[in-house]
Structures are given as C-alpha cells and as structure tokens.
Amino acid sequence: MIALLGGTGYIGTAFREYLDAQKRPYKSLGRTELDYYDVDALSGWIERHSPRFLINAAGYTGKPNVDACELQPRDCLRGNTVLPAVVRRACERTQLPWGHISSGCIYTGTRPDGSAFTEEDLPNFSFAQDNCSFYSGCKALAEDLLRGAARCYIWRPRLPFNQVDSSRNYLSKLLRYDCLVDVRNSMTQLDEFVAACVQCFDRQLPFGIYHLTCSGSTTTRDVVRVLLRRGLTNKAFQFFASEEEFMQKAALAPRSNCILNNEKALRAGLRLSHIDEAIDKAILAWTKN
Numbered sequence: 001m002i003a004l005l006g007g008t009g010y011i012g013t014a015f016r017e018y019l020d021a022q023k024r025p026y027k028s029l030g031r032t033e034l035d036y037y038d039v040d041a042l043s044g045w046i047e048r049h050s051p052r053f054l055i056n057a058a059g060y061t062g063k064p065n066v067d068a069c070e071l072q073p074r075d076c077l078r079g080n081t082v083l084p085a086v087v088r089r090a091c092e093r094t095q096l097p098w099g100h101i102s103s104g105c106i107y108t109g110t111r112p113d114g115s116a117f118t119e120e121d122l123p124n125f126s127f128a129q130d131n132c133s134f135y136s137g138c139k140a141l142a143e144d145l146l147r148g149a150a151r152c153y154i155w156r157p158r159l160p161f162n163q164v165d166s167s168r169n170y171l172s173k174l175l176r177y178d179c180l181v182d183v184r185n186s187m188t189q190l191d192e193f194v195a196a197c198v199q200c201f202d203r204q205l206p207f208g209i210y211h212l213t214c215s216g217s218t219t220t221r222d223v224v225r226v227l228l229r230r231g232l233t234n235k236a237f238q239f240f241a242s243e244e245e246f247m248q249k250a251a252l253a254p255r256s257n258c259i260l261n262n263e264k265a266l267r268a269g270l271r272l273s274h275i276d277e278a279i280d281k282a283i284l285a286w287t288k289n
C-alpha cells in the first residue's frame with residue numbers, strides 16, 4: 001500500500017488517477033482524518049498501516065495564484081516548509097522511503113552560461129538570494145531542511161499541464177488570463193510526472209533530487225501559437241510589453257521563469273516527452289472540465 005498526502009489537490013488527484021488506473025492499493029490521507037502535521041500522529045499511522053512508501057503531494061500553493069502566498073505567509077510556510085520537515089522525521093523514524101513534491105520555481109533564468117539548471121545547482125530564487133516570492137522561498141527552504149534525508153526523493157515539476165481543463169493547468173491559465181507575459185520556461189506533463197514519481201520507487205532508483213520536466217523549453221507565445229493552430233481557441237491573445245510591465249500591472253510577487261535540465265531522469269529511464277510534442281498532444285486531446 002502507498003500512503004498519499006495531499007490526494008485531494010491538483011497533483012494529488014493525478015496521483016490517485018494514476019494509481020487507480022494501475023490498480024495499485026493506496027491510502028489518500030486527508031488532514032481531517034489524520035493530523036499529518038503532527039510527527040507522532042503521522043509516525044503512529046505509518047507504524048499501524050505499514051505502507052510500502054509515502055508520497056507528499058500536500059502543500060500550500062495559493063489561490064488563485066502564487067500571490068496569495070504573500071498574503072497568507074503562515075499557511076505557506078506551514079504547508080511548504082514545516083510539513084516536509086515533519087514528514088521527513090516521521091519517515092526516518094519509521095524507516096519508510098518517501099518522495100516530496102518540490103518545484104522548479106526555486107530557480108530563475110538559466111545558469112550564467114545559458115545552460116539549464118541541473119540537480120547539482122543550488123537554488124538561485126530563494127530567501128538566501130532575497131529575490132523570490134514567498135512561495136518559492138518556502139519551497140527552497142524545505143529543500144534545505146531535506147538535505148541529507150534518508151531514503152527520500154525530491155521531485156521538481158514546473159508549470160504542470162495535461163489535456164484536462166483545470167484552473168491549475170498551465171494551458172487553461174493561458175486560455176483564461178486576460179493578458180499574458182511572454183517568457184521561456186521548462187514545463188511538466190502532469191501524467192508523465194506522476195508516473196515517473198511512482199517509477200522511482202518501483203525501479204528503486206537512487207534517492208535524491210530529480211528534475212521531472214519535459215525535454216526542451218518553450219515560450220508563452222509558442223504555446224499560444226499551438227492553441228490557435230489546433231483551433232482550441234480563436235481568442236485574440238494580449239501580451240504585456242515586458243516582464244516589468246507584468247510585474248507593475250498584474251503581479252504582487254516576483255515570478256520564477258527558468259529552464260531545468262532533465263537528463264538525470266532520462267538517464268534513469270524515466271519517460272519524459274519533448275515539450276513541443278507534449279503540448280501538441282495535450283491540445284489535440286483537450287477535454288473541457
């Protein structure tokens with residue numbers, strides 16, 4: 001049996017759907033059922049139920065977007081930094097392997113030479129750099145607290161999307177926002193992401209950090225071109241003139257736009273499509289929710 005924290009969330013739901021499709025036994029633990037912020041409660045549950053491994057898909061992401069984390073810093077710190085530290089203690093106490101969903105948003109841009117960030121690169125969008133959103137700072141701080149954790153995977157997705165319309169899906173956001181900012185990013189196909197996370201355990205890959213993003217990177221304008229070319233919309237998309245204008249007019253917190261190198265995951269045999277192929281496929285199979 002697999003233990004899943006955050007199973008009601010956007011990413012947690014994708015885990016449940018994947019595990020259901022695979023007919024894999026799992027238990028999705030809600031906060032009302034078990035106070036999993038309490039290390040004794042979580043360790044006790046693990047001891048009583050003996051899961052094979054645990055996935056932490058819980059966190060505080062802010063609704064409707066990351067700006068909400070600036071206004072709710074306690075919830076953000078608790079969900080994104082305190083909780084992973086609690087889960088680490090409970091899993092180490094019970095010797096349970098586990099995985100934590102971090103984020104690529106602890107980086108901004110590329111390495112100085114223009115190449116993509118690897119798992120070896122330290123976050124450059126964090127409280128330590130004093131340049132980040134509160135959300136990114138909390139995610140980076142969590143990774144500091146997980147350094148050296150025993151039998152732990154840290155998975156970093158970035159701008160998740162798939163073919164199912166949802167307020168959290170990157171493609172839905174492009175369709176809904178009044179005005180877009182043209183930036184280059186790595187992105188994650190959500191269904192590939194959850195499959196890759198579970199396969200880390202199944203294939204007993206070395207514990208540690210994995211960038212689970214599609215190969216390559218793309219820009220907002222490139223994705224919009226596919227949305228129009230495939231006829232998903234005929235919207236006349238508006239763009240901010242620059243990131244600066246976007247920051248002035250539409251955002252509270254600085255945004256991470258970054259490019260991640262996924263070669264470690266590919267070398268380990270995890271399946272991650274090229275971004276152009278994954279975006280095109282998702283748009284062709286689009287399902288209105």
Ligand SMILES: NC(=O)c1ccc[n+]([C@@H]2O[C@H](COP(=O)([O-])OP(=O)(O)OC[C@H]3O[C@@H](n4cnc5c(N)ncnc54)[C@H](OP(=O)(O)O)[C@@H]3O)[C@@H](O)[C@H]2O)c1
Binds near residue numbers: 008031
């Ligand atoms: N969505 C993205 O774009 C994205 C990108 C990169 C990384 N991530 C990471 O992936 C994880 C899951 O994100 P998500 O988008 O699936 O989030 P979500 O849809 O907001 O779901 C959050 C989940 O966490 C649980 N939770 C536990 N403590 C919470 C708290 N203090 N405040 C709010 N919810 C809490 C919620 O459970 P209840 O049912 O009890 O509310 C819910 O199941 C997070 O760690 C996030 O940082 C997300």
